[in-house]
Amino acid sequence: MRAYIARRLLLLVPTLIGLSILIFAVLQVFSPVERAALYIRDPKAAKNIGAIIRKYHLDAPLYVQYFTWLSEVLHGNLGWSKSVNMPVSEAIKTFLPATVELVAFSIPLTVIVGIYLGVISATHKDKALDHATRALAIAGWSLPSFWLGLVLISIFYGGLKIFPPGRLSTEHSIVVNSPGFIRYTGMNTIDALLNGNLEIFLDALQHLILPTITLTTINIALIVRIMRSGMLESLSKNYVLAARAKGLPEKVVINKHARRNALIPVITVSGLLTAGMLSGVVITETVFNYHGIGYWAANAATQLDIPAVLGFAIFTGLLFIFANLIVDLLYAYIDPRIRLE
Amino acid sequence: MGEILKVEDLKVRFYTYEGIVKALEGVNLDVLEGETLGIVGETGSGKTVTSLSILVLIPPPGRIEEGKILFRRGKEFLDFLRNTQVMYQIRGKEISMVFQEPNAALNPVYTVGDQVSEVLVLHRRKEFLKKTVEEIEEELERGTGFKKFLLRIEKKIYSGMLKEQLPLALRFLLKVPILNRLGKSRFNKEVRNEVVNILREMGIGDPERVVDMYPHELSGGMQQRVVIAMALACNPKLLIADEPTTSLDVTVQAQILDLIRELKEKFKSSIIYVTHDMGVIAELCDRVAVMYAGTICEVANVLELFKNPLHPYTKALLESIPKPGKELKAIRGTVPNLVDPPSGCRFHPRCDYNMPICSKEKPELREIKKGHYVACHLYKR
Amino acid sequence: MEAFLETVNLKKYYPVKGGVFKRKKADVKAVDGISINIKKGECFGLVGESGCGKTTFGKTIIRLLKPTFGHIYFKIPEKVRSDIKELEKNSNNSPELNRLYEEYDLGTFKGGRLKQLRRKMQIVYQNPSTSLNPRMLVKDIVAEPLIVQGIAKGREANEKVLGILSKVGLTEKHLYRYPHEFSGGQRQRIAIARALITNPEFVVLDEPTSSVDVSVRAQLLNLFQTLRKEFNLTYLFVSHDLSVVECISDRVAVMYLGKIVELAKTEELFKNPLHPYSQALFSAIPIPDPTVKKERIILKGDVPSPVNPPSGCRFHPRCKYATEVCGKREPQLEEIKDGHYIACHNWERI
């Protein structure tokens, strides 16, 4: 097991270096002047652009540029995001809590419901329930997330006037930003509870419902499909037959013996789930005007705010790599054959 | 020494894309108490389907169309094919099964101990609860002060479980994974000791260590011993062994056959031994049923079968066993495709004594001599 | 009489990668020093349990795998063979010796010469359903060796294909079908046709009858016999099924954990095996005759791992007759009677 973890950690190094090279390569598409714009805080400083180019060695040979850029990044200086007028690293800190809140609701919902539906459709193979779940899964997988968001808003908010977009209704956001309200985590629902303000908590919850539904619908299809094929695979195996031969009730055979083996492919693919979640966040937050990190990135892209987009790309890359690491460790936990390699 | 199991005209069909496979076409079979009945046949003869049907384990797209499976309980015979409530009591307790691929029959993500104790907890729960309560009572006499107080609570829990009237809250609490391991730690220890004993009985060296190992860490022979341990944990009346040694090496097969012979005496259980190897039949079985393409063509005592086989297929099978120096006699043609099996007697296309009636009428299994049945038109009574 | 196919101390190791950097930690010593001599036209049986390295040996001898050590001589003239022995006595890498190795030792063959060799040496696999390309017609499967070796093309190739197919009991109507339309036995016949179409001299049969039914097995064994006579072939018949090997091979070698422990004429070996492992192996075969009640030698424990085999004689941890020397010195394969070889220190006392 230790060799397995050690190898996974060591594999991180080349991947991280590769990540930085890829981002750096994308950066090279721009001219030195544009790349200098990365580090300008306010328009007035644009005059001495020459000094900035020299300071950040933007015209030096490539590898020198790479190392200066890398050291800058490691010191947290990802450049200046003109779309929100603050340093990129600062922007990430301010916008991240909102996204974490949204994702914290969506991931468990996706995984739990996805696994449940996968198990049910596998155990009722080729019956009505199975076809219904598969059709639902395929529909979910084909739905354009931004369109789903718009339709939900137009029906609920437009038609029934409930579940408005954004993070909080205007009057509550005033209260939240007022000094009386202590921002512990930056996540409205939790902060509202910590400040004992049930009203804001319910309002925040109300704003979260539609974005969570959108985010879950896109990604649930992946889990249902993999879980269903995993279940079918393990149900056809001999150890399920042996479990039945022991006289175990069908419920135990399915939930204990078959399901645990079927979870292995689900875990290996849950790395994809994090990718699905991250892209989903960019779209969902834009549609619902939900000021999270995805909204900031999408906005930055439309305004060609290069440092912001690249900063976001680095952030998601890191998040994704560590998510994969956790997935690998989870994989080793559930499958003893890997654990005792 | 009456029968303990009677299978009456069992009919099984598989609904596949290629068409309906008529796997079993009216199989009649009975097993006497303490006897080892061999079922021999080539692939596709239906021997495995027969053994699976006895425990009603036919996986989809297969379905048991007709037939009765009668198991003797005391005096009268119960048909548990239709009565699932009885079936769940019989499976693993009175009839159990050993499979061909040992590592496929063990769940790779659970330890050996976990999978063997599963059967014990399921079928011998009361026995272990009683034993745990007795053990607590002993300790109670020796215990003092606070320890005594703890033991009394434990006694209350276990005797509550024993009489099945556990307060709702407690029963709910025991569902929580960590709590149930704590709450039932003594019971689990009791079960674990029994598992270790059974593994030792199966000839597994150092069972204390093996109990916590995973299937993939064991050799083929060891895995099969664990599967046999699972099957014999509740000393069943009937053990069904579906080619348990086919995937093992010759020397390991010898070890397992030796073990089965030993257990036959100790557990006094009757065995249905399914195989295609005539050598194993000769060594282990008292009576033999020969199957071909989903039908039983001959049943006889093992000495009788080898000395004077009646059915042409049995004769050909015995002659095709490679013996040095003797010209090999092969059976012409190939095993029939059971989507549209040959009419009448299913062996007629490959039979040397093929008569016109053979392709028209399906021969009945008739008793030609005491205990020697054959299904062939050559032997009209 | 010219030696047909000889191996000298042939070894084949597989690297075991482990640890953090997947460095080579140890070697699986699948084949660990085998020297045998196969005569022309003979059916040489090779028996042993799974994991003893018999298949690896079969694939190495026809250079499907590159040997780690040792030499393989195929139809080497008598004189050259004695020269090599001479040169090896004083130093084992003089330029002259290396030139001879380049010339005659199959282990060194590469590129074109290796391709030439393929015509003369072929293999038939155990599982008929995985040894034929599911996406190719039978016609193309059997004709491919001709096209690849540039022996024949188009019409002439088709005729040769038809010719060899009829020899293995298949007809023209089987030409335009995919492998999944055939039974196990028929698929094995197609594989045999593919192997024999370039009329090789030496064929490795790697457990060819293990995954077919008993009745079909007899048909295939008869087919191998007739083809051997007709094409004057030499077989290496690898199997774990002793009764099959007994009735088809002239001589049989018993393998254990990468080495040959006993080699003799078939009848001689099956009547009275001398090596303790052979005795246990033969006593383990179930006899298809209920009247015979046989006292059986039951081996204890499992086969040790080939990564670090026991010291000295590999069988000594499981051997009843093991003495002090068995644990230390590895016994060599010596000829104790004419044609009867054994690798055991105290075989006389058994």
Added chain:
Amino acid sequence: MSGKEASGGGGREAFLKELKFTVKRIRESPLSILGLAIITFFVLIAVLAPVIAPPKKADPYMIPRYGYTQEPKPPSPEHIFGTAQGQYDVFYGVIWGTRSAFRVGVIVIGITILIGVAIGSVSGYYGGIVDEAMMRITDIILAFPALILAMALVVAFGPGLNSVMQAFILIWWASYARVTRGEVLKIKQEDFVEAAKAIGCSDFRVITRHILPNIIFPVLIMGSLDIGSVVLVAAALSFLGLGAPLGYADWGQMISISRNWILGKAGNPFAYWHTFIIPGLFIFFFVMGWNLLGDAFRDILDPMMRRR
């Protein structure tokens, strides 16, 4: 009989038998019929676009405008699907949008399959450092969610459908390389591959005649599933304003300009439903068609299911 023509006939006859069996299996699974119907419907629209919606401007992909007022007009006899913000004809937009969707989907997937399969099979077959290096590169590319890497690349290359396609090709080949490598590693262990070496086949012949024909189906199935995803991500980028320019016949772009009309007007919340519901449905059914086809084919061509 063994003449050239007979062998040609025989070969074709065997191929037809296989095809007949596959068609029989397609007819039996409802999902594949639905998928096939949807895709043929869209192919017809794309092919007959100039007939159904004759182009008005030099570039047929630019949607004609009927006025400059902002408020979209509901469906009417001349504009069957009504007009969008800026009076762009919605009907023309969705019809030509089908053609641009095919263009993006098929071109991107076609090229990425070629690159991915070539790299994947070489890396899978030879292994060693080539394989190790290749796997590290694909790890890095796959370390990014497709949308986000595409966003970064499009911002770098400058918005527009061509840079979106270039970005996709740079990203998507990695997943094909990985899948192909996995399949090659599996097939490489089969006996018939070793048998091919045993008769003296060159590496090239082993890969092209023995390995590729056996792995091409799972890759094609993945391709049909991916066409849908590529169109989805492209539409998302257009929705963010990074893909097709304003007025270009692209479903994502049309939904983007309909954003501020989704709440309708006072009293009638669904007044402008046509501006975003219709293009949305087109995307949904297009992607759904490909997914159904891909899923159904996976069951049909899966050797285990096929022969059960």
